[in-house]
Amino acid sequence: MRAILLEKPGPGFALRMGTLPVPEPAGGEVRIKVTAAGLNPVDYKFAEIGQEGWVLPHVLGLDIAGTIDAVGDGVAGWAQGQRVACFGNPWRRGGFAEFAIAPAQALAAIPDGLSFESAAALPTAGLTAYQIFHRKVAPRPGRTALIYGVTGGVGSFAVQLAKLAGYKVIGVAAAARSEIARHLGADHVVQPDDLQSLLRRLNEGRLADLVVDTVGASNATAALDLLAFNGALACVVDFPDFRRINWFERGVSIHEVALAAAYRAGGEAEISDLGLMLSELIALVDQGRVTPLIAEIVTFEQIPDALHRLRRRSVTPGKIVARLA
Template identity: 45%
Template structure:
């Protein structure tokens, strides 16, 4: 089979990645073999190339998000069968999804509902699951009325915006002027152009001076969000967390690492990836959320797609379709 690989340990750039003939993998206990039909492209896909992963052997096949058809099930797998449409977010420490066939942990997968395409499924995973985990695993929404979501035009931000609106929350989002038209159909309650306004001042103004109940930070510099939070507020960070928090504010700060479930060694956490994926895809099928796939590429354009993501030249989601 053909796979998109990091050929050697010294290959640390996107232009060093190559398509290469690799053996078709065999599923082990608790695993399935998937015939790839679509994969989602994410910033983490090029970042792990540049940073390296100690667990890799080479050549290493890239890719975390796969949607396809089960070809074979390994020992102990009873929840799935050959011919079933499935998708899931994989483990970056092992060979991944940018290949004609991929082995995946069955517990982390979910069936693709009727009416959801392979491309929609693949495009929903990394960003969508990160947003889902932020809102429905890390945050407690019981007393949340207002939410600030950074980078509303980005993959995680756009999915978090839709999920928060579907949950009945008032949503503010930071979006540059050039991307506000893209975000407008998602119906945020306010778009803050972070290049033109003082975000903290605007948040305070829009919340009668109280601040928001929840911030989903996908951009770093989380200390800037602390004065934007209301008393008892919650801050969920996809990147780094603030080093100091004023205890008088009674704030809750959470860090999010979606793929860490695979590395935890805890089967319950891996299985939760599958549960989150199933619920997220049900919401896609019900048209509560849209992964906003803006372009479908061919495998030959996979490297170009990663470079465009790195260069911040993408709005919405890039997906690669396999024949």
């Protein structure tokens, strides 16, 4: 089969089109003929640092959408020909290939009316946002959520899911992207300057009840000063400097979102929950209540260039999806 191969991880990683044997599903697994695959920052980050246990050359790609091609022993409820999507295991070869292996319990069915490209845009970014609002933070209708990077992959889903959860949403984005953020549902769009004053002005003197940080450690640290009493900080990229917190002063909580850890630190229940969450998210998309912000659809051969552009941030707002078949 054709695949985009990573011969050696490292800061100057290179990707090339090559061939590998078609993989065979083990017990509890299915083989997916990949139609579309989503590209994410985590792909190039893994390419830079590598992962213990990889068999080189490695195949990146965590967001997989396609058709079941073969079913392993002991798999119930799934059959050849079904349209499916999944969040793949980072320690196994992924979706930048004609065929990929996935655990059956992590699968979600794709409705006939939903494109493979839309489904492939969901797993990493969509589940990261979905986990915040449906697993990490209790719903607080009428409260305020401050979301960074609202026109990015995670942020664009977070805005929409926050609105569905009843939050008033204040999005942080560059002025040029304000219109996109408002179209996604943000009540207000602000630039990352003097946010504490802006929050109080837009929020009747209150700070944020929830902050979703998609930027990094220094930004997450600064966000601690934006939390109201009993506020929550959801960290997508890195943790804040905990020395900035005066414990037992404001009752804040910090939430780590680490989808991939389900495959290492979790068990069957946690891997099954990936499939359950993805099924629930797909249903919201199929109902028109959530829309993936797809910036660009590239070909199989264009994946290496697109991933390096994503790494350089030389991309337009939204997700990049590759059409493989």
